[in-house]
Amino acid sequence: MARNIVLIGFMGVGKGALARELVRCDSTLYALDTDDMIESMTNTRIKKIFATAGEAAFRALEQKTADWLAKNVTNAVISTGGGFYKVDNLKAIGTVVYLKADFDWILGRILNAPNAKKKLKKRPLFQDVEKARSLFAERYHRYEEVADVVIDVDRGDTRSVAEEVLRMAAQQ
Structure with a gap:
């Protein structure tokens, strides 16, 4: 298996911020973001892909990205x-780490961010908070089922969570 750490979890839980912190903690790693990769590959924003092509087309792009990552990437978060x-x-991409938090913590994190409007606008599935809450309830246990490691992110600062992720991933 590739020496990658794959961060999964609900939108807004802090996967991107944690990836950057993990790279600061371990200089042998570099960070990639699958949404950024898809936007680069298609030259289209995620929100526009959802609006024009639909969710199924976006999920196909995610699979294409996953296939490429599994074949070509190592030492990445x-x-x-x-x-x-x-x-x-x-699982072929790397150690799967589920960043776990409850919905209200995630919502608070997004709404209290300095760029809250931008964060909300970027997430097409978060436009209706009650629909997002329902989606969270639907996905919550699936994340745990596919993860190699589960980390509660709502209990510590980004640095301590990053250190815990590195410790847990090293044991896999």
Whole structure:
């Protein structure tokens, strides 16, 4: 298996921020973001892909990205979109780490961010908070089922969570 750490979890839980912190903690790693990769590959924003092509087309792009990562990437921390856990070769990419937090903590994190409006606008599935809450309830246990490691992120600062992820991933 590739020496990658694949961060999964609900949108807004902090996968990107944690990926950057993990790279600061371990200079042998580099960070990739699957949503950024998809936007680069298609030259289209995620929100526009959802609006014009639909969710199924976006999920196909996630699978294409997963296939490429599994074949070509090592020593990376890969932050993923909230639905990336559904790709069929997730474990082939690396150690899967579920960043676990409750919905209200995630919502508070987004709403209290300095760029809250931008964070909300970027997440097409978070436009209706009650629909997002329902989606969270639907996905919550699936994240745990596919993860190699589960980390509660709502209990510590980003640095201590990063250190815990590195310790746990090293044991896999």
